[in-house]
Amino acid sequence: MGVSSRIDAGCLPPSLPLPRIRLRPKAGFVGQERRGNAGAAPRLTNAMLNFLARRLAQLVPTLFFVSILIFSLQQLLPGDPALVMAGEERDPAVIEQIRHQYRLDQPIPVQYVYWVKGVLSGDFGESLRIKVPVRDLIAHALPVTAQLAVMAIIIAFGIGVPAGIISAVKKGTAWDYGANFFAVWGISTPNFWLGIMLIFLFSIILGWLPASGYVSPFENLRGSLASTIMPAFVLGNAIAAILMRHTRSAMLQVLESDYVRTARAKGLSERSVILKHAMRNALTPVITLGALELGTLLSGAVLTEQIFTIPGFGKLIVDAVFNRDYAVVQGVVLVTATIYITLNLIADIAYILVNPRLRA
Amino acid sequence: MTDATINAASLAGSQDELESPARRALRRLFKRKGAVAGLIVLSIFLLLAIFAPLIAPFDPVATSWSLVRKPPSALHWFGTDELGRDVLARVIYGTRASLLAGVISVSIALSVGVPLGLISGYRGGFIDALISRITDAMLACPFLILAIALAAFLGPSLGNAMIAIGVTATPIFVRLTRGQVMSVKVEDYVEAARAMGNPRWRIALFHILPNIMPALLVQATLSVAAAIIAEAALSFLGLGQQPPSPSWGSMLNAAQRFLTNAPWMAIWPGLAIFLVVLSLNLVGDGLRDALDPRER
Numbered sequence: 022m023g024v025s026s027r028i029d030a031g032c033l034p035p036s037l038p039l040p041r042i043r044l045r046p047k048a049g050f051v052g053q054e055r056r057g058n059a060g061a062a063p064r065l066t067n068a069m070l071n072f073l074a075r076r077l078a079q080l081v082p083t084l085f086f087v088s089i090l091i092f093s094l095q096q097l098l099p100g101d102p103a104l105v106m107a108g109e110e111r112d113p114a115v116i117e118q119i120r121h122q123y124r125l126d127q128p129i130p131v132q133y134v135y136w137v138k139g140v141l142s143g144d145f146g147e148s149l150r151i152k153v154p155v156r157d158l159i160a161h162a163l164p165v166t167a168q169l170a171v172m173a174i175i176i177a178f179g180i181g182v183p184a185g186i187i188s189a190v191k192k193g194t195a196w197d198y199g200a201n202f203f204a205v206w207g208i209s210t211p212n213f214w215l216g217i218m219l220i221f222l223f224s225i226i227l228g229w230l231p232a233s234g235y236v237s238p239f240e241n242l243r244g245s246l247a248s249t250i251m252p253a254f255v256l257g258n259a260i261a262a263i264l265m266r267h268t269r270s271a272m273l274q275v276l277e278s279d280y281v282r283t284a285r286a287k288g289l290s291e292r293s294v295i296l297k298h299a300m301r302n303a304l305t306p307v308i309t310l311g312a313l314e315l316g317t318l319l320s321g322a323v324l325t326e327q328i329f330t331i332p333g334f335g336k337l338i339v340d341a342v343f344n345r346d347y348a349v350v351q352g353v354v355l356v357t358a359t360i361y362i363t364l365n366l367i368a369d370i371a372y373i374l375v376n377p378r379l380r381a
Numbered sequence: 382m383t384d385a386t387i388n389a390a391s392l393a394g395s396q397d398e399l400e401s402p403a404r405r406a407l408r409r410l411f412k413r414k415g416a417v418a419g420l421i422v423l424s425i426f427l428l429l430a431i432f433a434p435l436i437a438p439f440d441p442v443a444t445s446w447s448l449v450r451k452p453p454s455a456l457h458w459f460g461t462d463e464l465g466r467d468v469l470a471r472v473i474y475g476t477r478a479s480l481l482a483g484v485i486s487v488s489i490a491l492s493v494g495v496p497l498g499l500i501s502g503y504r505g506g507f508i509d510a511l512i513s514r515i516t517d518a519m520l521a522c523p524f525l526i527l528a529i530a531l532a533a534f535l536g537p538s539l540g541n542a543m544i545a546i547g548v549t550a551t552p553i554f555v556r557l558t559r560g561q562v563m564s565v566k567v568e569d570y571v572e573a574a575r576a577m578g579n580p581r582w583r584i585a586l587f588h589i590l591p592n593i594m595p596a597l598l599v600q601a602t603l604s605v606a607a608a609i610i611a612e613a614a615l616s617f618l619g620l621g622q623q624p625p626s627p628s629w630g631s632m633l634n635a636a637q638r639f640l641t642n643a644p645w646m647a648i649w650p651g652l653a654i655f656l657v658v659l660s661l662n663l664v665g666d667g668l669r670d671a672l673d674p675r676e677r
Contacts, residue, residue, distance in 0.1 A: 079517075086518030094530050205415075205666075209659035211610050213617055214651030217637055221644050323525050324614050328637065338526055339618065342533050350530065358521040365521075 069373055076369055080362065087358045088140070092133050094354065095347045136351070145352035150344050155352040158337060163356070165235060166326070166333035168245075169253050170318040174311060176257030177264055182307065184261070185268025189276065190295060200265060207262025216255045216328040223251060233330040252329045256322060260314045267310055271303035278302075305372075312368040317361070406595075409671035416667025419660035426657055430476040439467035441474040442625040450643040460645040463635055471627035472649050478628040479657060482543050482612035482621070483605040489547025490554050491601060497551075498558025499585050503566060512555060519552040528611055532620040539612075539628070542621040546611045550604055557600050561593035568592075595672035599665055606661035613654050629654050 103120045120126045124135055139146060145155035188200035224232035230247050238245035275281060276299055284298045285291075326335035334353055341349035400408070410416050429436060439457075445465035453460040459468035501512040519527070528542075528549040535541035565571065566589060574588045615621040616630025624631065629650040636647035 082514045083517045083521065086514050087521050090515075090518050090522060205659060205662060209606070209655055209662050211613055211651065211654050211658070213614065214633060214647075214654060217633065217640065217647050218651065220637075221640055221647065225641050225644075317523075323523070323529070324617065327618070339529065342529055354522055354526055354530075357523055357526070358518075361523075362521050 072373065073370065076366060080366065083362060084359070087362070088137060088355065089133070091351050091354050091358070092136060094350060096129065140355065145355075146348035148341075148346055148349050150346045155348050158349060159334075159352055159356055162332060162334050162337045162353075165331060166322055166335065168238065169249055169256060169322055169326075169331065169333060170315055172249060172253035173256035173260065173318055174315050176254055177260035177314065178311060179261075180257070181261035181264030182268050182304070185265040185307075186272055186295070186300060186303075188265070189269045189272030192273065200269070204262040204265045207258050207265075210258070212255045212259060213324040213328055215258065216252065216325055219251045219255065220328070233328075235329075235331045235333075248329075249331070252322070252325045252331060255325050256318055260311075260318070263314065264307055264311065268303065268307050271306055272299060275299045275303040309368040309372045312364050312371060315364055406668075406671045410667050413667040413670065415663040416671075419663030419667070422656055422660040423664065426476050426480065426653075426660075429473050430480050433474050433477060437467075437470040437473045439470040441466060441470040441627045443467075450639060450646070452643075453645055459649045460643065462632070462646050463639055463643070466625075468632075468646060468649055471632060472629070472653050475627040475629045475632065475650060475653065476657075478539055478616075478622045478626070479609050479612060479654070482539065482546070483609040483657075483661075486543045486547035486550065486608045486612070487601055487604045489544065490550035490604065491597070493548075494551040494554025495558050495590075495597065498555040499562055499590065501555065502559035502562030503581065503585050503589065509559075513559070516552040516555045516559075519549070520556070524549055525611065525614060528615065529618065529620060532615050537620045537623060539616075539622045539626075542612055542615045545615070545620075546608050549611075550608060553604065554597070554600065557596060558593065561596050562589055565589050565592050595668075599669040599672065602661055602665035602668055606658045606665070609654065609658055609661070 103116050103123070103125055124132055127135075136146070143156065145159070147154055148158060184200040184203060188197040191197055220232045223230045230251055234248055236244035236248045281294060281299050284294045289298075322331075322333055323335035323339060325331075326333045327339055330336070334357060338350060338353045340346075341353065443466060445461075448457070448461045448465035450463055451457060451461045451465075457467050457469065459472060462468055462471065497512055501509045528545045531545035531548060532542050535544060562585075571584060571588055574584045579588070612621055613628070613630035613633070616628040617634045619631070619634065621630055622628030632650040633647060636643070636650070639646055
């Protein structure tokens with residue numbers, strides 16, 4: 022039961038127990054076990070530094086392959102970019118000139134080198150359709166999706182962690198079954214259907230919330246929350262289910278441990294045992310998992326943004342794919358992949374920092 | 382597993398101890414209420430898909446201008462859509478597209494990913510590093526976005542959506558197979574097989590592969606669920622099943638436009654996706670517990 026699968030239109034599940042936290046404590050890592058002192062200040066040791074160095078060194082080839090993969094997307098997308106840019110213009114000379122201007126007449130490896138050079142200096146090229154720098158489009162869309170992601174992760178933790186704790190503490194009761202039912206429900210509901218149903222309930226029947234559109238929190242905080250609460254819930258719901266399962270299994274493990282028995286034996290109240298001793302230790306893997314999910318959220322909002330017509334990353338990329346706007350597709354995928362890889366790294370680092378058993 | 386055989390040998394065979402691992406897994410699977418419920422619902426949908434022409438009350442593509450967006454009635458249980466087609470018939474026929482897409486795309490992912498993972502995990506070295514980095518790169522790109530880009534490249538059709546989803550799901554199986562192979566290849570029985578002079582491919586296919594099957598089976602079941610959602614998502618965007626053929630995803634797309642006047646168009650296809658995906662997840666969870674040798 023401790024394992025969960027992410028079923029989300031945004032991402033297919035790698036569904037082994039905490040699959041992306043690949044850190045397995047090797048012989049050198051395990052020192053004396055100092056359990057239950059999650060509050061101690063983290064210290065870096067040689068073994069940890071080695072691990073971090075290897076982990077960082079892995080980033081380079083991964084990013085290299087990501088850039089090749091993303092660049093070959095351009096070759097995969099249908100249609101001739103020069104024709105798309107020419108629009109109504111059908112004059113061969115003009116098309117030839119566009120080809121030359123955007124280096125589309127050069128061999129593909131040469132185009133790749135120019136593209137990477139541009140990306141490294143912060144230049145993602147220009148949207149072929151609307152002639153706006155891709156950097157500006159990303160700069161507009163990223164905060165929108167980031168706001169959704171942060172709200173979604175708050176919702177996910179707010180529902181998932183308490184539900185997981187309650188179901189572990191009250192194992193085998195109606196509470197436990199209810200929480201488990203919620204988890205299966207959250208993982209199995211397609212998020213675009215949930216979105217449509219929420220619009221139907223809250224916008225059409227009750228008329229409480231706007232069905233679509235987006236308001237910036239800097240213009241109107243209330244309006245902004247109203248326009249993003251439904252999509253954020255849709256995104257957060259599936260993650261809440263995953264967090265709930267992991268919290269539950271981590272809590273069940275911790276509740277059987279010696280130090281929890283000791284805490285009970287010395288007469289602490291059940292409330293203090295659960296909140297102070299068990300929870301703090303059970304939650305560390307869950308928090309790193311949350312960092313990973315934040316990464317999938319940033320990229321996984323594709324359909325949700327489509328349904329609520331929110332001008333974030335997901336909508337940007339779907340529109341770009343349909344408009345054959347290569348530069349935008351490449352830029353957005355590259356940025357999401359980089360964010361995802363970085364969050365992965367942070368999660369790995371956090372995992373060693375908060376886990377006393379990995380500190381020698 | 383070894384315990385069971387030793388016990389069986391020493392006790393000289395009580396029926397219960399002699400059953401094969403597969404049988405034992407099945408027996409344990411059928412003990413789980415959730416998994417059994419999931420299997421029942423899946424069988425119902427499978428029957429619906431196979432016998433759709435016999436079960437569906439109407440032709441799923443027959444339009445009627447006098448029946449546009451009629452609410453559910455005794456004649457049309459689930460109501461009618463924007464072209465006067467029977468929603469129940471379309472949901473029943475849509476089962477075909479969804480189940481096919483789920484099974485075929487995961488088959489593609491398995492048939493590409495498992496061999497690559499076997500090679501990567503068993504050979505190690507440069508090939509392993511190359512395959513692993515490519516896998517990492519693919520997993521670093523948002524799943525649905527890769528699938529959308531591939532499907533857009535191949536052209537919108539159900540077959541191409543399946544290929545796009547299958548290719549995008551492949552790295553998951555590469556990584557899973559590789560990890561499993563790495564942990565299994567140091568086992569004594571692999572060492573024994575090597576000592577007996579078996580060639581590498583034989584060890585990989587006949588000694589390692591059967592032992593990592595349980596993990597692959599569980600992941601495949603859960604992936605079918607994810608693939609069905611992905612197919613519905615692609616069809617929702619117009620990149621999957623093409624009209625007028627029914628698919629749950631494209632029905633939801635049409636339904637969103639008529640949500641105010643005809644909410645029944647949105648409820649049934651979504652509920653169908655939910656039920657199938659839920660059942661697959663329940664069966665997958667049940668399988669995982671049933672196949673876990675540590676659990677008794």
